Amino acid sequence: LKPLLFPTDQPVMPEFRQIGRAGAIAGLELRLAEPAHQWLVGPRRIGKTSVAKAVLARLRKGGSIALDVDLSKLPALDQANLAGDLARQAQAADAGRPSDRVQRLSRRLRRQAAQGAGLGQTLSRLGFASDGEALAAVAALLAGADGGEPGLGAVLASLALHARATEGRTYLLLDEVQLLAEVADAARQVARWCHEPGAPIVFLFAGSEESAIAALRHRGEPLAAVGQEFQLPDIGLEDWLAGLGNRFREAGIELHREQIARMVEASGGHPRRTMMIASKLNGHHRQQAAVLTSERIVELAIHDAERDRAWR
Ligand SMILES: Nc1ncnc2c1ncn2[C@@H]1O[C@H](COP(=O)(O)OP(=O)(O)OP(=O)(O)O)[C@@H](O)[C@H]1O
Ligand SMILES: [Mg+2]
Numbered sequence: 001l002k003p004l005l006f007p008t009d010q011p012v013m014p015e016f017r018q019i020g021r022a023g024a025i026a027g028l029e030l031r032l033a034e035p036a037h038q039w040l041v042g043p044r045r046i047g048k049t050s051v052a053k054a055v056l057a058r059l060r061k062g063g064s065i066a067l068d069v070d071l072s073k074l075p076a077l078d079q080a081n082l083a084g085d086l087a088r089q090a091q092a093a094d095a096g097r098p099s100d101r102v103q104r105l106s107r108r109l110r111r112q113a114a115q116g117a118g119l120g121q122t123l124s125r126l127g128f129a130s131d132g133e134a135l136a137a138v139a140a141l142l143a144g145a146d147g148g149e150p151g152l153g154a155v156l157a158s159l160a161l162h163a164r165a166t167e168g169r170t171y172l173l174l175d176e177v178q179l180l181a182e183v184a185d186a187a188r189q190v191a192r193w194c195h196e197p198g199a200p201i202v203f204l205f206a207g208s209e210e211s212a213i214a215a216l217r218h219r220g221e222p223l224a225a226v227g228q229e230f231q232l233p234d235i236g237l238e239d240w241l242a243g244l245g246n247r248f249r250e251a252g253i254e255l256h257r258e259q260i261a262r263m264v265e266a267s268g269g270h271p272r273r274t275m276m277i278a279s280k281l282n283g284h285h286r287q288q289a290a291v292l293t294s295e296r297i298v299e300l301a302i303h304d305a306e307r308d309r310a311w312r
Contacts (some may be wrong), residue, residue, distance in 0.1 A: 037205070156193050
């Protein structure tokens with residue numbers, strides 16, 4: 001699929017389609033690589049998910065396993081769905097490798113993990129000596145987690161085990177993280193892995209609802225003192241001028257700097273609103289370029305966007 005010229009309803013991908021975000025993406029990647037868990041929180045529709053996905057794509061390119069869970073897209077907010085989603089993604093990312101021996105042991109392993117035994121202990125009790133065997137066990141465990149068994153704790157443990165066995169780290173984006181509070185016991189399970197020595201799993205939490213996120217991090221809550229906040233900076237005017245100028249050129253529309261600056265002024269530089277004006281302008285231009293000046297079309301697009309319910 002060709003990337004959209006003026007996306008307004010989806011994260012902006014791939015990375016090079018994001019206007020003015022190269023610094024933020026590199027900065028966030030560095031912080032995660034430290035490693036330090038990060039909270040990417042801020043107002044609605046400023047590009048948090050776009051930036052987070054770009055960072056994950058970079059980490060994957062570097063050979064890491066980087067998983068991407070949007071809590072608002074789970075069929076239901078419970079541990080089984082969260083664990084199942086993670087396990088399926090981890091499998092698709094090739095976490096672990098299956099082997100005959102492990103297939104035979106996997107049922108026993110899952111039963112024990114489901115009963116709450118630590119996965120590491122379970123593995124050593126079952127006599128897994130080498131990393132290769134541990135990886136295979138991870139694969140088998142993840143394969144069995146599709147139906148919701150053996151639970152979030154065991155899936156996180158298997159991701160950590162994979163990281164250790166491959167001497168790498170597993171990165172995990174939890175988007176719309178405010179919803180984590182609604183998944184029973186999930187914040188505690190996640191916090192437990194945040195504090196794990198060596199940080200085999202590095203978390204990137206993203207979300208918008210200030211009050212809900214504050215609740216998740218209220219004193220005494222498991223995630224209260226975990227990680228650091230990463231502020232997404234405003235996109236500067238120069239970046240908008242260059243980025244939108246190129247985008248319009250791609251659409252066959254030549255605009256003056258002043259006209260793009262006028263759009264950014266009207267949107268206050270808010271990313272989603274700016275793109276909404278740009279998208280409306282694109283439409284108006286196609287219909288009316290023959291009869292209206294560019295100035296008029298810019299004003300028409302701004303007027304249209306401001307009246308749109310999605311503007312708020
Ligand atoms: N760097 C960018 N360049 C151009 N447009 C952008 C950029 N970042 C965000 N946008 C605009 O904002 C919209 C929302 O982006 P995204 O979903 O990444 O934001 P968000 O902060 O995660 O939103 P939400 O609050 O809904 O989770 C995009 O569809 C696009 O219109
Ligand atoms: Mg988002």
